[in-house]
Structure formats: C-alpha cells, structure tokens
Amino acid sequence: MLLTFVRNREKAIALWLKDFILTMQEFFLFSVRTFISFPKVKRYWRDVLDQATICGTDSIPIVLVSAISIGSLLAIEVGNLLEDFGAKTMLGRSTSLSVIRELGPLLMGLMLSARFGSRNGAELGAMQISEQIDALRAFGTDPVAKLVMPRLVAALIMFLPLTALSDYAGLQSAAYMAEHYHRLDPGIFWNAVYPRLAPKDFVVGFLKAPVFAIIITLVSSFNGFSARGGTAGVGRSTIKGIVVSSGLVLIANFYVSKIVLENM
Amino acid sequence: MIELRNVGLKYGDKEILKNVSLTVRDNTIKAILGPSGVGKSTILKLMLGLIKPNKGQVIVDGTDITNMKEASLYSIRRKMGMVFQGNALFDSLTISQNLGFFLRENMKLPEEEIERRVEEQIQFAGLEGYEDQLPESLSGGMRRRVAIGRALIFKPHMILFDEPTAGLDPVSSKKILSLISSLRHNNNLGAVIVTHIIDDVFNVADCVAVLYQGEIIFDDVTEKLHNAQHPFIRSILSDKILEL
Numbered sequence: 295m296l297l298t299f300v301r302n303r304e305k306a307i308a309l310w311l312k313d314f315i316l317t318m319q320e321f322f323l324f325s326v327r328t329f330i331s332f333p334k335v336k337r338y339w340r341d342v343l344d345q346a347t348i349c350g351t352d353s354i355p356i357v358l359v360s361a362i363s364i365g366s367l368l369a370i371e372v373g374n375l376l377e378d379f380g381a382k383t384m385l386g387r388s389t390s391l392s393v394i395r396e397l398g399p400l401l402m403g404l405m406l407s408a409r410f411g412s413r414n415g416a417e418l419g420a421m422q423i424s425e426q427i428d429a430l431r432a433f434g435t436d437p438v439a440k441l442v443m444p445r446l447v448a449a450l451i452m453f454l455p456l457t458a459l460s461d462y463a464g465l466q467s468a469a470y471m472a473e474h475y476h477r478l479d480p481g482i483f484w485n486a487v488y489p490r491l492a493p494k495d496f497v498v499g500f501l502k503a504p505v506f507a508i509i510i511t512l513v514s515s516f517n518g519f520s521a522r523g524g525t526a527g528v529g530r531s532t533i534k535g536i537v538v539s540s541g542l543v544l545i546a547n548f549y550v551s552k553i554v555l556e557n558m
Numbered sequence: 559m560i561e562l563r564n565v566g567l568k569y570g571d572k573e574i575l576k577n578v579s580l581t582v583r584d585n586t587i588k589a590i591l592g593p594s595g596v597g598k599s600t601i602l603k604l605m606l607g608l609i610k611p612n613k614g615q616v617i618v619d620g621t622d623i624t625n626m627k628e629a630s631l632y633s634i635r636r637k638m639g640m641v642f643q644g645n646a647l648f649d650s651l652t653i654s655q656n657l658g659f660f661l662r663e664n665m666k667l668p669e670e671e672i673e674r675r676v677e678e679q680i681q682f683a684g685l686e687g688y689e690d691q692l693p694e695s696l697s698g699g700m701r702r703r704v705a706i707g708r709a710l711i712f713k714p715h716m717i718l719f720d721e722p723t724a725g726l727d728p729v730s731s732k733k734i735l736s737l738i739s740s741l742r743h744n745n746n747l748g749a750v751i752v753t754h755i756i757d758d759v760f761n762v763a764d765c766v767a768v769l770y771q772g773e774i775i776f777d778d779v780t781e782k783l784h785n786a787q788h789p790f791i792r793s794i795l796s797d798k799i800l801e802l
Contacts, residue, residue, distance in 0.1 A: 424644055424646060424649075425642045425643075425644055425646040426648060426649075428608055428642065428646065429640070429642060429646035429648075431606075431628075432608060432635055432640040432642075433635065433636070433639075433640070433664065433708075433712070434632035434636045434664045435632075435660065435663050435664060436628070440663075
C-alpha cells in the first residue's frame with residue numbers, strides 16, 4: 295500500500311513537472327512571438343493608444359494613492375526612528391532613496407499587476423473562451439500581434455512616466471509629513487534629497503519600469519490566452535496571472551536592484 | 559477542395575479521431591453528422607489549421623497545410639469562412655464593425671468598398687436598422703446571421719459552419735438553413751456543416767459523413783443515408799435528433 299502511494303506520488307510529480315516544462319516552453323514561444331510582432335506596431339497604433347490609455351492614464355489614480363500612502367507612512371516611521379538617534383535631518387535622504395530605488399517602482403508594479411494584469415487576463419480569457427481568439431486566427435489575423443503586442447508596447451511606454459509620477463507623489467507626501475508631522479523645515483528635507491541622489495539611484499528605479507511592463511503584460515496575456523473551462527476558467531487564469539506576475543515583480547525588483555547597485 | 563487523409567488526433571490519452579479521411583469538393587454542401595463531443599468541431603479546426611493532427615495530412619486546394627507555419631496559414635485561411643458555434647462575434651464592436659473588421663484588418667481595400675460590402679451583408683442577412691447595435695442586443699438567430707455575414711464578406715470559396723442551428727428556435731433555424739442553401743445557388747460556394755441534427759442534413763446537404771467514436775462510418779450522398787445499415791445510423795434515423 296505504501297509502495298503504491300509512493301508510486302502514485304512519483305507519477306503525480308512527474309506529470310506536474312512535465313506540465314510545468316511544457317507551460318514554460320509555451321510561455322517562451324508566446325513571448326518570442328510577441329517581440330517578433332513589434333514591427334507591426336505601426337499597423338496597430340490605434341490599439342497601442344487604447345492600451346496606453348488603459349494602463350497609463352486610467353492607472354494614475356491608483357498609482358497616486360499607493361505612492362502617497364507609502365511616502366507618508368515612510369516619512370512618519372523613518373522620522374520616528376531617526377528622531378531617536380537625533381538624525382531627523384537625514385529623513386529626506388532615507389525616504390528619497392527608499393521611494394526612488396525601491397518602493398515607488400515596486401508599488402507601481404504591484405498596483406499595475408493587479409489593475410492592468412487582471413484586465414488583460416479577464417479580457418483575453420473571455421475572448422479565448424468565446425472563441426474570439428480562434429476567430430481572429432481563422433480569418434487570418436495574428437492574435438498575438440493584434441492583442442498582446444499593443445499591450446506590451448503601451449506598457450513599455452507608460453510605465454516609465456508612471457514610475458516618475460509614483461516617485462514624485464511619494465516624495466511630495468513624505469516632504470509634507472516631514473514638515474507637518476515631524477516639524478522638519480522643507481529646506482532641510484529637500485536639501486537632503488537632491489544633492490545626494492546619484493545617477494545609479496535613478497537607473498535602479500527606472501530600469502524596473504520596462505522589466506515590470508514585460509513581466510506583467512506577458513504573464514497576464516499568456517494566462518488569458520490559456521484560459522479553459524468557461525467563466526470559472528477565466529477567473530482561474532486571471533487569478534493565476536495576477537499571482538504569478540506579482541511574485542515575479544517582487545523577485546525582479548530584488549534582482550534589478552542587486553545587479554545595478556553591484557555594478558554601478 | 560479540402561481533403562483529410564488518414565487523420566488521427568489525440569488529446570492526452572484520449573483518441574479523438576482515428577484515421578479520418580474526408581473530401582469536401584467545391585460547390586457542394588457536405589455535412590458532418592455525429593453525436594456531441596465526438597470531434598466534429600475538431601475536424602473544422604483541422605481544416606483551418608487551427609490545430610494540428612498527430613498523424614495524417616490536411617490538404618486545402620492541393621496545398622498540404624498539416625505542418626505549415628502559422629504565418630503561412632493566414633493566406634490559406636482567407637479562402638475559407640468560418641461560422642463558430644458561439645458565433646465568436648467581437649462583443650465590443652457594433653454589427654457593422656464586426657462585419658467590416660477582417661476586411662479592414664487583412665485586405666487593402668478602399669473604405670468605400672468595405673462599406674459597400676458591409677451594406678451588402680447587412681441586406682443579405684436581413685439586419686437593416688441593426689448596424690450600430692452591439693451583438694449582445696441581438697437575438698441568437700440574428701447573431702448567427704451576423705456571423706455568417708462576417709464569414710461571407712471575404713468572398714471565400716468555402717464556408718465552414720459549426721452547429722449552425724444549435725440553440726436556435728425553429729423559425730430562426732429555418733431562416734439559417736435557407737440562408738445556407740441560398741449560398742450555393744447565389745454565390746457558388748462550397749460548405750461544410752457540422753451538426754448533430756439530422757433534419758439539417760436532409761434540408762441542406764448534398765453529401766454527408768457520419769462520425770462515430772472517432773471514425774467515419776458513412777461518407778456518401780445524403781439520399782443514400784437511408785440505406786445505411788450501421789446500427790448508429792439506423793438509431794439516429796429512427797430518433798431523428800441525436801441525444802445531446
């Protein structure tokens with residue numbers, strides 16, 4: 295009985311592994327097809343503009359809310375900590391580094407993973423379930439070029455200004471809290487920010503935007519394209535897209551910081 | 559002409575099609591009859607190259623498309639129109655936009671010509687006044703007619719119908735069947751109709767292939783179906799409508 299159980303487990307693991315490898319292979323080919331279709335961007339410029347509005351302009355409120363929240367909280371908590379060491383004047387320096395290098399891009403990435411990624415997964419999943427993607431292929435249109443490439447181009451373009459906006463809103467809210475909560479003179483706060491920021495701090499932060507754009511768009515779109523099993527299947531693929539892309543955003547955030555900071 | 563030669567298809571361990579051979583000639587209406595879930599729609603997808611068989615060949619107008627790359631298949635697919643079972647209309651586009659979508663997408667036609675063809679299909683499908691409506695606001699029969707119009711607008715040689723009357727009321731079914739019949743008479747089109755409703759076969763098809771347990775058990779002109787001795791065919795002839 296134990297032997298049967300072990301054999302069954304072995305079989306299940308082997309099947310899972312085979313499935314995982316096949317999915318990775320499909321994802322790789324899907325990504326390659328998306329990048330190969332980049333020359334068609336001129337043909338689908340209207341779709342790129344539509345997607346830029348969805349992932350860019352329409353995402354501004356959620357990016358602002360998250361950036362302002364984290365900037366304010368960071369200023370309050372770090373300010374309290376620095377006050378214990380009598381180093382409150384360093385508040386600008388510490389919050390600016392945290393916001394520009396890490397928290398600004400990371401929060402933006404997570405928010406867009408939830409907002410833009412879920413929209414991609416649900417929309418493309420519904421299209422897959424209702425055979426609209428098959429219809430595109432059946433009538434001679436490449437669904438990856440028509441549906442995925444414009445999303446990726448739009449994300450690559452719009453994630454950069456959104457990162458800048460997230461950084462700006464985070465810093466402004468931190469400055470506001472420094473002045474009104476910690477009674478720190480704005481001149482002291484900003485003086486600790488600007489002269490001390492190095493180019494590598496911006497490179498770390500802004501390099502994350504295209505990396506997150508690629509991860510979120512490709513993972514959520516691939517999951518949408520892979521949706522099976524009716525409306526419940528669309529739900530499953532959407533959730534999977536958000537969970538996987540959020541996880542990958544967190545991992546990529548760490549590695550981009552590590553690689554850039556070690557090499558610049 | 560579309561030809562399937564000894565086509566076999568498996569999904570995992572499940573064998574969907576076993577050595578299926580079929581020929582669909584130009585200007586004829588061929589029905590593929592069989593119970594639900596037997597692989598009838600899969601045959602249409604094989605004909606379009608949407609899925610690849612595990613063995614055998616799929617030949618369209620003399621070209622072997624079995625292992626053709628996706629990019630090369632697009633020109634082949636434009637010779638055929640497909641009407642999906644669920645219609646597969648783009649739900650965010652109006653009826654006119656749905657009809658003109660693939661013309662704008664794939665054919666370098668002047669806008670006036672596209673509008674003329676859209677208008678032609680609107681009239682053919684009897685959808686005047688619904689041009690600016692979204693698909694969700696139409697009845698099932700109307701949506702099916704839009705899907706047929708969208709497939710016809712390319713002026714294909716062959717049109718593939720996946721369960722064209724499934725889920726429709728008797729009046730709408732009759733309209734769709736007469737629309738299909740008129741295609742060959744007015745447009746010289748060939749058609750493949752996948753169905754589980756035997757009345758549809760006798761109403762429109764010139765010839766019929768019966769798919770049962772992944773195999774073709776009958777392939778001849780429709781009239782000869784009455785003489786077939788296979789127990790499954792005898793049972794569907796007596797029941798008329800297959801069990802879902």
